[in-house]
Amino acid sequence: MLFTSYGFIFFLCVVIGLYYIIPKQFQWKLLLVSSFVFYYFSGWSNLIYISVTIVSTYFVGLKLDSLDRQQNLYLKENKEVLSREDKKAYKEKIKARRWRWLLLCLFFNLGILAVIKYTNFVIANINSIFTLFKLNELSFVNLLLPMGISFYTFQTMGYIIDVYRGKYGAEKNIGKLALFVSFFPQLIQGPISRYDDLSLSLYKEHNFDPKGFSFGFQRVLWGYFKKLVIADRIVIAVLEITKNPETYDGIFVLVGMVFYAIQLYADFTGGIDITIGIAQMLGIKVKENFNRPYFSKSIVEYWRRWHITMGTWFKDYIFYPLSVCKPMLNISKSSRKRFGEQIGKRVPVYLSTITVWFTTGIWHGSSWNFIVWGLLNGFVILVSQEFEPLYAKFHQKFNVRNTFGFRLFQVIRTFLLMSSLRILDCYRDVGISFRMFGSMFTKLNINELFTGSLLKLGLDISDYVVLLIGVIILISLSLVQRSGSVREKISGKPVIIRYTVFVLLFFSIIIFGAYGIGFDSNQFIYNQF
Amino acid sequence: MEALLEILGELHPEIDFETHKSLIDDKILDSFDIITIIAEINDEYDVAIPAHEITPENFNSASALYELIERLKDED
Numbered sequence: 001m002l003f004t005s006y007g008f009i010f011f012l013c014v015v016i017g018l019y020y021i022i023p024k025q026f027q028w029k030l031l032l033v034s035s036f037v038f039y040y041f042s043g044w045s046n047l048i049y050i051s052v053t054i055v056s057t058y059f060v061g062l063k064l065d066s067l068d069r070q071q072n073l074y075l076k077e078n079k080e081v082l083s084r085e086d087k088k089a090y091k092e093k094i095k096a097r098r099w100r101w102l103l104l105c106l107f108f109n110l111g112i113l114a115v116i117k118y119t120n121f122v123i124a125n126i127n128s129i130f131t132l133f134k135l136n137e138l139s140f141v142n143l144l145l146p147m148g149i150s151f152y153t154f155q156t157m158g159y160i161i162d163v164y165r166g167k168y169g170a171e172k173n174i175g176k177l178a179l180f181v182s183f184f185p186q187l188i189q190g191p192i193s194r195y196d197d198l199s200l201s202l203y204k205e206h207n208f209d210p211k212g213f214s215f216g217f218q219r220v221l222w223g224y225f226k227k228l229v230i231a232d233r234i235v236i237a238v239l240e241i242t243k244n245p246e247t248y249d250g251i252f253v254l255v256g257m258v259f260y261a262i263q264l265y266a267d268f269t270g271g272i273d274i275t276i277g278i279a280q281m282l283g284i285k286v287k288e289n290f291n292r293p294y295f296s297k298s299i300v301e302y303w304r305r306w307h308i309t310m311g312t313w314f315k316d317y318i319f320y321p322l323s324v325c326k327p328m329l330n331i332s333k334s335s336r337k338r339f340g341e342q343i344g345k346r347v348p349v350y351l352s353t354i355t356v357w358f359t360t361g362i363w364h365g366s367s368w369n370f371i372v373w374g375l376l377n378g379f380v381i382l383v384s385q386e387f388e389p390l391y392a393k394f395h396q397k398f399n400v401r402n403t404f405g406f407r408l409f410q411v412i413r414t415f416l417l418m419s420s421l422r423i424l425d426c427y428r429d430v431g432i433s434f435r436m437f438g439s440m441f442t443k444l445n446i447n448e449l450f451t452g453s454l455l456k457l458g459l460d461i462s463d464y465v466v467l468l469i470g471v472i473i474l475i476s477l478s479l480v481q482r483s484g485s486v487r488e489k490i491s492g493k494p495v496i497i498r499y500t501v502f503v504l505l506f507f508s509i510i511i512f513g514a515y516g517i518g519f520d521s522n523q524f525i526y527n528q529f
Numbered sequence: 530m531e532a533l534l535e536i537l538g539e540l541h542p543e544i545d546f547e548t549h550k551s552l553i554d555d556k557i558l559d560s561f562d563i564i565t566i567i568a569e570i571n572d573e574y575d576v577a578i579p580a581h582e583i584t585p586e587n588f589n590s591a592s593a594l595y596e597l598i599e600r601l602k603d604e605d
Contacts, residue, residue, distance in 0.1 A: 165581040300559070315560060321580035323564040329577065332568045348568060349561050385561060 001041040003274050004227060011038065012278065019282060024205035031183065031202075031282070032175055038184040039147075046146035049116075053109050054178045057156045060105035061163050061170030061177070067098050068166065102164045106157060113153045116143050121366035148188035150363055152181050154313055159195045161317055168196050176203055185278040189271050191289040191309035198286065206283030215487050216280030221505050223273030228513035230470040231267035234259050236458035236514075242426045245436055250443035253436045255454070257419045260426050262471060265294065268307075292478045297410035299380050302418055310363075314356050323352040349385075353378045364425075369433060373424040380417065466512050530595050536569045537591055546591040553585040563588060570594075576601045 001008045015034045019027055039046055071094040075087060082090070120140050127137040159180070163170045171177040179202060180195055241248040241256035248256065272289045279286040293306035303311050322328060328348045336344025354375065361374020400406040420437060427433045455461065480486055490501055537546045540562050544552075552558045558566070566588075567578045576598050587597045 165579075167581065316580070319560065320563075320583050324567045324578060324580055324583070326577065329568055329571050333572065345565050345568065349564050352564065 001038055003271065004224070004232075007041070016281060019206075020208045024207075027205060028179055028203045029175065032179040035179065035182040035184040035187065039182060039187060042147045042188070043144065045144070046149075049112060049146045049149065050152060050182055051178075053112065053153060053156055054174070054181050056105060056108055057160050057181070058171070058174045058177050060101050060160060062172070063101050064098050064160075064163050065170040067094055067101070070094065098164060102160060105160050109153055109156060113149055116145055116149065118362075118366045119143060151190045151192055152187060154192050154310075154363075156181055158192065158313060158317060162195060171195070171199075179203075183279075183284075185275040186286055189268075189275070190307075191272065191275070191287050192313050193287060193309065198284075201283065201285045204283070209283060211491075212283060213281050215491075216277045216282075218487055218490075218502065218505075219273050219277030219280060221277075221502075221509065223270045223275075223277060224509050224513070225470075225505060226266040226270030226273065226474070228509055230467060230474070231263050231270060232514035233459070233463055233470075234263045234266070234467055237454075238263050238426065240457045245427065245432050249436060249439035250445055251440075251448050252453075253423070253440045254444075255449070256426060257423055260422060261294070261415065261419045262467075264422070264425075266470075266474070292481065294415055295411055295478065296414050297407060298414055299377070299384060299417060302414055303377075303381075310360075314360060318359060319352050319356045322355055323348050328352070350382060353382055357381075367428065368430050369424045369428050372430050372433075373421055376421050376424075380421070470512075530591070532573050533570070533595055533598070534591055536566060536573065540565060550590045553589050558588060566594075570598060574598050574602070 001011065011034075015030070018030055022030060036047060039050060071091065074090065075082070120143070123138050123140055130137055159177075162168060171180070176199070180193075180199060183193075183198070183202065186193060238256055238259045241252050241259070269290050276286045276288070287309055289308050291305040291308065293302055296302035296305055328351065331351070332344060332348045335347040338344070339347075357374040357378030358371060359374070360377070361371040364370045364374070395401050423437050424430065424433045427436060454464070459467075477486055480489065490498055493501075534546050537544075541557060544557055546552075549555075549557070563583060567583075571577055578597065578601065582597060582601070587593055
């Protein structure tokens with residue numbers, strides 16, 4: 001069930017209506033049932049996958065808790081008789097058992113994700129080696145990727161690792177855990193929530209709050225505006241350019257790159273606005289996933305502001321654990337002895353960064369273009385880290401750091417850099433992507449844009465006008481947002497202005513939303529992950 | 530504490546680590562710095578800082594970081 005379908009709008013009205021009518025102690029149960037109904041519509045077999053993940057995570061969570069309790073009880077009861085060494089040995093024994101349970105849970109759930117998502121990718125790579133040696137190729141398997149599996153698997157992994165680390169106790173009620181994993185607004189495209197963040201408001205009884213409801217509704221509308229008016233309109237031109245690389249090279253690659261940046265932003269942030277808005281209408285607080293990322297002044301800052309919950313997930317559960325684990329510390333020590341202080345101390349940082357960006361790439365899709373995209377992101381981050389002393393010298397010499405011109409230069413540079421990397425995402429083929437990137441420099445002919453060719457990309461002048469106005473609104477709101485919530489600001493205005501804004505937004509979606517022939521309402525880009 | 534201040538000082542000589550209390554909040558220490566610090570602490574104090582202890586509270590100041598080292602030593 002797509003967020004943009006009429007079915008979903010109907011479903012949402014029913015859920016919200018019931019949510020505030022039924023006794024409050026049943027509210028979370030209604031959300032659980034609704035989430036499963038919602039997921040059922042994306043394929044009944046998906047329910048099996050998610051249920052297996054929920055049940056396995058639930059039982060391992062309880063097991064981790066019970067081992068923890070067993071340890072505390074044993075140490076308390078034998079406090080007087082155990083020596084320090086005995087206590088340490090017992091703790092190590094329990095720790096090892098808990099570690100094995102954690103690994104079992106992680107491998108099991110990651111295994112499901114890996115088999116479904118990556119089997120055909122592995123087969124394709126094996127086949128290309130087989131072809132070299134003229135061996136018979138393996139046949140592909142027919143596995144459908146359940147929507148949102150990467151999101152909910154990561155969410156449950158985060159939960160079980162936190163229980164293992166003792167950050168919080170395991171959830172005793174399997175229904176509540178199931179709701180945390182399957183909460184429908186965020187099930188298919190995130191954000192990747194943390195249990196301790198989301199559970200606070202997810203299971204609470206909620207009274208109808210007119211302000212929260214109205215703010216949530218406004219945010220949902222804003223999300224639909226971004227998705228239907230901007231993303232689903234500009235995607236036509238993006239596809240026309242990227243599906244025909246032989247026709248559209250040179251300047252058109254640059255146009256496609258910028259258009260795709262707009263499409264991806266409007267699509268993904270629009271989807272997240274709908275998610276967070278729906279949750280807010282239900283009184284539930286979901287973490288923000290974006291913080292005006294296109295205003296970032298460096299790629300590191302960009303990744304702190306784009307898809308925030310994914311970035312922090314990778315940092316907390318892969319980057320740091322890998323960087324500070326014993327083998328890595330040993331590698332660091334030995335490489336410092338071998339290659340000297342300067343190179344040696346970089347080894348763990350480099351290894352962890354490469355691993356994280358390889359994983360980020362493959363998380364986005366099981367193909368080489370995503371892996372290369374991820375690794376290039378890591379490469380740029382490491383290179384800019386190495387250039388840090390050079391930047392410092394530059395800023396010492398030229399006092400431009402805080403000037404508007406220099407900040408603008410940094411923002412444009414970061415935008416173009418990130419957009420260039422995303423070419424790999426657009427063309428979905430490493431060779432073509434690099435060729436097209438190169439053509440921007442070798443075949444750049446700006447005059448081509450003024451021969452009416454932009455009107456042959458599937459969009460007419462009125463579409464470009466709508467897009468231009470849409471993008472101006474996007475940028476203006478982002479600028480206004482820097483000094484606080486836009487909705488708070490609007491709510492402080494007289495009633496007539498408030499309702500005018502509201503009605504304008506609503507009707508602009510109805511009138512300018514990309515529907516009808518040629519404008520098939522598209523799946524959200526991040527649904528496929 | 531002196532050894533710790535030396536480790537931190539090598540990374541960011543421009544910062545007064547004895548007085549600064551918001552190293553993470555002010556984005557002075559980034560994740561690369563944190564990894565380097567942990568590796569150096571492991572060398573200097575023979576203490577392994579686990580990933581879940583990498584929190585702003587533990588890394589916002591040299592004194593908080595020193596308290597963490599002491600606590601981990603005791604737990605050991």
